[in-house]
Amino acid sequence: MSALSPAEWEALALSLRVATLSVVVSLPFALGLAWMLSRWRFPGRLLVEASMFLPLTLPPVVTGYALLVLFGRHGWIGEWLAEIGIVFAFRWTGAVLAAAVMGFPLLVLSIRVAFDNLDRRLERAAETLGASAWRRFVTIVLPLSMRGIIAGSVLAFARAFGEFGATITFVSSIPGETRTLPIAIYEMMSLSGGDAGVQRLTLVALAVAFAATIAAAILGGALWGRRRDD
Amino acid sequence: MIELSIKHSLADLDIDIHFGSEARCVALFGDSGAGKTTILNAIAGLLEPQQGRIVLDGQVLFDSASGISIAVAAREVGYVFQDGRLFPHLSVRANLLYGAQARRRPTRRFDHLVELLELGPLLDRRTHNLSGGERQRVAIGRALASEPRILLLDEPLTGLHREAREQVLNHLRALKQELRIASLLVSHRADEVIALADEVIGLHAGLISARMDTNGFSAQHG
Numbered sequence: 330m331s332a333l334s335p336a337e338w339e340a341l342a343l344s345l346r347v348a349t350l351s352v353v354v355s356l357p358f359a360l361g362l363a364w365m366l367s368r369w370r371f372p373g374r375l376l377v378e379a380s381m382f383l384p385l386t387l388p389p390v391v392t393g394y395a396l397l398v399l400f401g402r403h404g405w406i407g408e409w410l411a412e413i414g415i416v417f418a419f420r421w422t423g424a425v426l427a428a429a430v431m432g433f434p435l436l437v438l439s440i441r442v443a444f445d446n447l448d449r450r451l452e453r454a455a456e457t458l459g460a461s462a463w464r465r466f467v468t469i470v471l472p473l474s475m476r477g478i479i480a481g482s483v484l485a486f487a488r489a490f491g492e493f494g495a496t497i498t499f500v501s502s503i504p505g506e507t508r509t510l511p512i513a514i515y516e517m518m519s520l521s522g523g524d525a526g527v528q529r530l531t532l533v534a535l536a537v538a539f540a541a542t543i544a545a546a547i548l549g550g551a552l553w554g555r556r557r558d559d
Numbered sequence: 560m561i562e563l564s565i566k567h568s569l570a571d572l573d574i575d576i577h578f579g580s581e582a583r584c585v586a587l588f589g590d591s592g593a594g595k596t597t598i599l600n601a602i603a604g605l606l607e608p609q610q611g612r613i614v615l616d617g618q619v620l621f622d623s624a625s626g627i628s629i630a631v632a633a634r635e636v637g638y639v640f641q642d643g644r645l646f647p648h649l650s651v652r653a654n655l656l657y658g659a660q661a662r663r664r665p666t667r668r669f670d671h672l673v674e675l676l677e678l679g680p681l682l683d684r685r686t687h688n689l690s691g692g693e694r695q696r697v698a699i700g701r702a703l704a705s706e707p708r709i710l711l712l713d714e715p716l717t718g719l720h721r722e723a724r725e726q727v728l729n730h731l732r733a734l735k736q737e738l739r740i741a742s743l744l745v746s747h748r749a750d751e752v753i754a755l756a757d758e759v760i761g762l763h764a765g766l767i768s769a770r771m772d773t774n775g776f777s778a779q780h781g
Contacts, residue, residue, distance in 0.1 A: 454644040456631045457603050458658035458705055468657075472648045 333529055339505050340513035341533055343421065347509055348489035351428035352436070352482050359436040359481070364466075366437070367444035384495075385434045393498025396427055400499075423500035424507050428492045432485030439484060443477020444470065483545035490537060510534060560741050561585070561709065565601055565611035574598070574608075574765035584735060586744045586756035588776075593762040595745040596641075599711045602743065603638050604631035616708055632661070637702030637740075641714045643694045645686040651697050652682040658705025668738075672700045675737060676730050692723030696730060703738065710742040716751055728754055749780035 333341065365371075366378060384392050400407040400417045407418060417423035447470060455465045471478070493511040500507040502516060514530045517523035562579040574594040587595045600606035602613055604620065607628060613621040615636075620629045637658070645654050655678070659666045673679055676696045686694065695715055702710060715731070716724045732754060735742070746752050752759055752773070759776040761769035771779075 450640070450642075450644055451646060453605055453631075454638070454640060455646070455657065455661070457605070457634075457636060457638040458701070459632050459635070459662035460657070461632055461661070464661055469646065 333533070334526070336504060337513065337526060337530055337533075340508055340510045340530070343424070343505070343508065344490055344510035345537070347421065347424045347428050348486050348492075350425045351432055351489040352485050354425065355429040355433050355436060355485065356478075356482065359433060359440055359485075360478075363437045363440035363444055364470075367441050381437055382434050384431050389431065389492070389494025390498050392430060393427060393495035396423070396430065396495065396499040400426065417500070419500050419503060419507065421500075421506050424492075424496050424509060427495040427499045428489035431492050431495055432488040435488055436481040436485040439477050439481025440474065443474035443481075446477075447473055479548050480545060483541055483548075487538060487541050490541070491534070560616060561602075561743070562612070562614040563598070563602070565598065565608045565613070567597065567601070567606070567608040567611070569594075569597065572597075572765045576762070576765070576767060578760055578767060578770070580758055580760075582756075582758035583739065584742045584744060584755050584757045586746060586752040586759045586776075587762055588746060588749070588752050588759050589762035589768070590747055592764075594765040595747075595762055596713055598762075599638070599713050599743065599745055602634075602709070603636050603711060604629065604634050635662075635705075635708045637705065637707030637710045639695070639698050639702045639710065639712045639715045641717055643698040645689075645694060645697055645701070647686055649686070650682070651678065651684050651686060651689070654686060654697055655682075655700050655704050658701060658707075662705050664706060666704065668706055669704055671737075672703055675733055676700045690723065691719045692726050695719065695723075695727050699727075699730070699734070703734065703740070708741065710740055712742060712744045712746075714745055714747070716746075716748070731755055749776070753777045753780070 362381065366374065397404065397418065399405050400410070400423070402408065402411055402416065402418050407416070410416070417426050451473070452465050452469055455469050460468065491511055492509070493515065496507065496509060497512055502508045502512045508516070510530055510533065514527055514534070517526040517530070560581050564577045565574055567574045572592060572594055574597055576594065576598060587598060589595055597606060601608050601611070602615070602620070608621065608623065610623045611621065612619065612623070619627050620634055621627060646657065649657070655669065655672070656666060659669070673682065676699060678696060678700055681689065681693060681697065686697065689697065699715065712731075716727055719727060728751065734740075735755060744752065744755055753776065756773050756776070759769075759771055759773060760767055
């Protein structure tokens with residue numbers, strides 16, 4: 330099997346960049362929301378939780394359409410953002426947004442479980458030692474929730490890397506800009522003589538999926554070993 | 560030094576406690592369920608009494624009548640929990656320094672505490688492989704390193720085997736002599752109370768049942 334063509338490399342690099350950035354950008358929001366859902370009781374909490382899960386339950390094409398309506402050039406938010414120079418539609422940044430939205434529930438869910446399972450008595454002990462809420466969060470909550478945060482990040486990365494429906498609906502397929510690896514595979518499948526390319530990219534997708542899973546297992550294992558000893 | 564007046568109803572206990580004391584180490588002595596830990600939690604701010612007033616060194620920490628309740632982090636108490644509650648992801652050294660760093664205080668007492676509590680060989684160890692006695696010594700050091708105004712000791716020797724109990728008790732005695740810090744000890748064991756306390760307040764079912772100096776207590780329970 331021959332090496333990847335420049336266009337295939339481009340799709341792979343774009344997918345890796347989009348998936349990585351989608352996790353990096355959504356992580357602070359996921360931490361905030363997971364904390365809110367884990368620790369706060371407020372009216373409408375169930376609604377917030379249900380809304381958060383929508384990208385998991387809706388057909389991806391519907392999520393993509395919703396993003397287009399909200400963040401398209403003439404969308405409710407997109408029009409306003411365009412005035413200050415931020416454009417998502419048909420840009421790679423839009424692919425990041427779509428991937429972030431699709432991976433967000435997995436990220437929040439995983440972090441929230443970690444927050445829920447934390448021994449709150451340790452936070453109380455830190456409080457008696459003079460630690461402010463922020464200091465407790467940074468020095469106690471985050472380190473002790475790291476396994477959940479890493480697991481959620483890997484899940485969200487994997488989801489983002491394989492994202493297709495919402496991305497193609499929201500940002501279409503523009504080579505070098507929005508044509509991610511799954512979109513490139515889909516397009517090659519409809520081309521005569523595209524089988525070899527499909528097979529190459531499928532193998533690449535498999536390799537990335539394995540690498541992400543193994544990385545998660547190694548990171549989780551290292552942390553798990555430490556926690557188990559503790 | 561401490562004035563305390565608390566009325567608080569729990570599911571199975573009504574606490575109605577009033578006392579003031581100038582003693583350096585006051586022991587709250589009583590059986591399980593007498594309300595001892597609830598009192599420590601109220602002083603630390605971990606529990607807000609339904610009614611009452613808590614004054615430490617002239618500063619009002621809590622007063623239900625005037626709506627005063629100083630935040631836990633600002634009360635400057637050192638709390639030694641029964642189960643230690645050491646931070647599992649930090650080394651012994653980092654555990655000891657946690658409070659001083661949180662309160663942005665110099666760690667001038669650190670070396671002295673390490674020496675008094677014989678923690679030198681443990682400093683770079685994680686807390687998971689410490690023995691019960693070592694864990695409690697670290698917990699005591701951690702509570703003291705941030706230079707609190709009062710040390711709250713909640714059954715600090717419970718669960719330790721005899722040798723470890725003796726060891727930690729000796730360390731607590733030495734700390735009392737060396738640091739001269741005010742402390743409030745919760746215990747259901749007479750030998751601990753006799754070894755450490757200057758004044759004893761007996762608690763039963765949420766009420767003060769007796770109050771005496773250590774000599775009187777020792778005559779009754781020694």
